[in-house]
Amino acid sequence: xxxxxxxxxxxxxxxxxxxxxxxxxxxxxxxxxxxxxxxxxxxxxxxxxxxxxxxxxxxxxxxxxxxxxxxxxxxxxxxxxxxxxxxxxxxxxxxxxxxxxxxxxxxxxxxxxxxxxxxxxxxxxxxxxxxxxxxxxxxxxxxx
Numbered sequence: 001x002x003x004x005x006x007x008x009x010x011x012x013x014x015x016x017x018x019x020x021x022x023x024x025x026x027x028x029x030x031x032x033x034x035x036x037x038x039x040x041x042x043x044x045x046x047x048x049x050x051x052x053x054x055x056x057x058x059x060x061x062x063x064x065x066x067x068x069x070x071x072x073x074x075x076x077x078x079x080x081x082x083x084x085x086x087x088x089x090x091x092x093x094x095x096x097x098x099x100x101x102x103x104x105x106x107x108x109x110x111x112x113x114x115x116x117x118x119x120x121x122x123x124x125x126x127x128x129x130x131x132x133x134x135x136x137x138x139x140x141x142x143x144x
Contacts, residue, residue, distance in 0.1 A: 021112070028112040031105060043080055065142045068093070068134075092137055096130075 042049060050073065059067035071091035078087035079094060087095050103119045110117040121127075 024108075024112045028109055031108075039080065046077065046080075066138075068138050092134065096134070 053073060057067055057070050059065070060070055069091075072094055075087045075090040075092075075094040078084070078090060079098060084095060100120065107117065107119050
């Protein structure tokens with residue numbers, strides 16, 4: 001009796017995995033359309049979204065230095081204009097996040113349609129290194 005329940009569970013589990021794989025494929029195909037719609041919405045109504053943001057940075061007003069968030073809006077607007085060099089000059093965070101999201105989507109795509117391929121390192125030491133480099137960037141940009 002236990003053997004029958006075990007086989008039933010495995011068959012049911014395999015069907016569940018296949019069903020999830022199909023949902024993953026649909027989800028993977030839909031993501032770019034959702035992203036394109038959000039980007040189009042942002043490009044069409046840029047002035048409205050900018051009006052929702054604070055007019056000045058409190059950290060900058062008090063200390064005279066740029067905080068890690070200073071330049072994010074200008075950086076995103078530069079990315080929308082496909083001007084990646086000025087985007088990095090304003091703030092590196094949105095550009096890095098865009099690269100990470102693209103690589104994660106590529107991983108999702110390979111998992112859905114091909115053999116899963118990891119494109120981003122999973123080691124903690126790599127991500128600590130990225131955070132240290134970003135901290136150095138935030139400090140250096142205030143003095144250069």
